[in-house]
Amino acid sequence: MNNNSSASKTHVGTPATRILEQIGVPYEIHAYTHDPAVRSFGAEASAKLGVEPHRVFKTLLIKVDDDLVVAILPVSSQLDLKALASAHGGKKAHLAGVAEAERRTGYVVGGMSPLGQRQTSPTVLDMSALDFQRILISGGRRGLDIELAPNDLVMLTNAHVARIARPD
Template sequence: MTKTRSTNGTPAIRVLETAGIRFEVRAYDHDPAVRSFGTEAAAKLGVDPRRVFKTLLISVDDELVMAIIPVSAQLDLRALAAAIGGKKAVLAGVAEAERRTGYVVGGMSPFGQRRPVPAVLDNSALAFDRILISGGRRGLDVEVAPNDVVMLTDARLARVARGD
């Protein structure tokens, strides 16, 4: 389904619409007590967790990078650093991630960020025709083609997740 008018109004949705990307909005009732946002999305939407991706903000050699990986996996910090030619990677703090992206943790989309940063999409995304990724708020995902994620974020593809 291609959305032509946003009823959700997030910056992520507006970016998808402006770019003319084919996407489907997948909303669910977020439980505020849940802290495992991606796992909750997969369960409530009835989707394989390997097909639901989370967006993480990472500091690689003191430069911020966005890692987009399956919610069923953990980020391999060394692999991420190597994928962008860096040496040391650490997870950015919550306050810094929220300030930099304009999104709250659990609703952080790779699209429409306040100040975009370089992105790396785990290459496992290519195993699927469509993946789900945050639409810019908790309880809102968008289903898109992995190649559209690459195009919109100018992401590099690399194996940066483990355990999925």
């Protein structure tokens, strides 16, 4: 681990970490100094934490037909909108607007965790997550990631697991 990150299990006070503490799921916190000029949040986390980008997962809020759906996929991939729509039983999908995503989840873009969202939404996790013992997801703010077992993430979000990512 580089000196720009720290791994601990200290309570950092986001809704995502509070959920993990309440349920008692094992996890690690990885914090780093976020550069406000960076817009590729997942790539920044991967680089600053020294973790392969296919093990760092981003959280997107997607409109599938009339539903809002949380998609979780590696930062090294692009979301396959048709695959997500199909996995959710819909026909068309597009990225929700920033204001709508932030209002719905209670998190800022770049710090959107799939855990502890203001309003829960159906969730789809890319099946590549199951290739790893542990993955990283946003901890609920920019510069904060949570490392946990993908099966725990599935349990906590009641996620459907499907192939929704395609290589970038």
